[in-house]
Amino acid sequence: MTRPGAGMAADIDEQPAGYARLLTAEHAGAIARVAAVIAQRRPRHVVFTARGTSDHAALYGAYLTEIRLGLPAGLASPSVVTLYGARPDLSDALVVGVSQSGGSPDLTEVLRAARDAGALTLAVTNAPGSPLAETAELSVDIAAGHERAVAATKTYTAELLALLMLVEGVRAGDGVLPADERAALDALPELAERTLTDPTPAQLAPRYRFAGQLVTTGRGYAYPTAREAALKLMETSYLPALAFSGADLLHGPLAMTDPDVPVLAVVGSGPGGRSMEEVLPRLGERRADVVVVGSAEVEGATRMAVPEVDERYAPLLDILPLQRLALSLALARGEDPDAPRGLKKVTATR
Incomplete structure (x- = not known):
């Protein structure tokens, strides 16, 4: 029998490796390409939609967006769309759905309504084949791998890093992180190991x-x-x-x-x-x-x-x-x- 907490402990311990994986050429390149598209489209504001743990990653994304990009950012209330049937004018917005599973129907509906309204839509998820990712115009795979415990840990930090790389890529204009920024990010796996x-x-x-x-x-x-x-x-x-x-x-x-x-x-x-x-x-x-x-x-x-x-x-x-x-x-x-x-x-x- 597996001892209690073994899954959560393993998920926590895997986070330094998760940082390193997301920083590889494969995943960093994919995020850079998404960032370049966003920079080219020049959204006037950014709206995040998420639930639970991912809502906190989205809040971090909102801070990054306002501080680093100078764009107004906020967190959407999915019930406005799903319960009340409202269709806000999001034609100049980037709407970002953040979800480890990509399986929440309300988040998917928000992205669908936003896309119908002319928004540029992006899914940030650990499930690239999920309904959320398939609904969005753009998608970022956070590449955290299977999470053993029900409570999210490594998917949360993978969302944080993906959003950080995305925002800094948009700030760069072509999606490519400046050398000093990349060097600082490359140090994170070892610093995470030390912290743990x-x-x-x-x-x-x-x-x-x-x-x-x-x-x-x-x-x-x-x-x-x-x-x-x-x-x-x-x-x-x-x-x-x-x-x-x-x-x-x-x-x-x-x-x-x-x-x-x-x-x-x-x-x-x-x-x-x-x-x-x-x-x-x-x-x-x-x-x-x-x-x-x-x-x-x-x-x-x-x-x-x-x-x-x-x-x-x-x-x-x-x-x-x-x-x-x-x-x-x-x-x-x-x-x-x-x-x-x-x-x-x-x-x-x-």
Whole structure:
């Protein structure tokens, strides 16, 4: 009998190899060709549509799009199309469906409606033969391979890297990444390997075994990481976890933090990380149990260390110890994170 959590552990450990695979000439070239088409079409705004874990990858894509391309970006509400029958004017838009399975009917319907409205449509998925990919005009295969556990890990980070390569390719104009950008990306597999050797996540699991709730927080590129970490903890440990941007945390929810409510703060070295300097002292005033995730060192806080990289790349590393924590905490609470109750690999929503 396979031991509980073995599948999730294997999926987590495969992520450095997944980064390297996506950066090979075959897959990088395919993404570059898609990026060149998008650059040529010159969309005026970008709309992402996704669910669950992929929704957090899409949020990261939206940050990249607005910051790196200067294009307005947002996340669509699929129910506008599927439940209410609305058909927004998306004629000048790039509409991107992000889905590990490509099998969600609502996302497929959004892309179909967008294409009918004249939008350029793109599917980012781990299933190139899926309905989503077949509906879209363009498609990117994230090449993560079969995921053993129900809770997504390696498909999430593959989506992040594919979106990063895509946006930077569009920014380049011809889809080809500049040499310095490519060199930085080529370093990610080894940095991910190093990040996964940190024993801290497993050591923290007994500390939070009996936690009743938890808060995650981060700003900018780190905010999708905070949201994905909260989802993983809820999916695998059934632990109520609330994700807030650092700014939103100060607008009221800070009051819920205290010594009995652990806070996982994603803090890097870029503008988003520096902005958390306003948040961390306030958490200290509340005597909150804070764990810092990232490259920043915060006095008095437990730290899950991550190598320092450009803030754009940090989400590919910051999520790794948080996935490990979710795995270890689920096992400490007597759960099997490979097959969480009530969770399916493909959730068919309409």
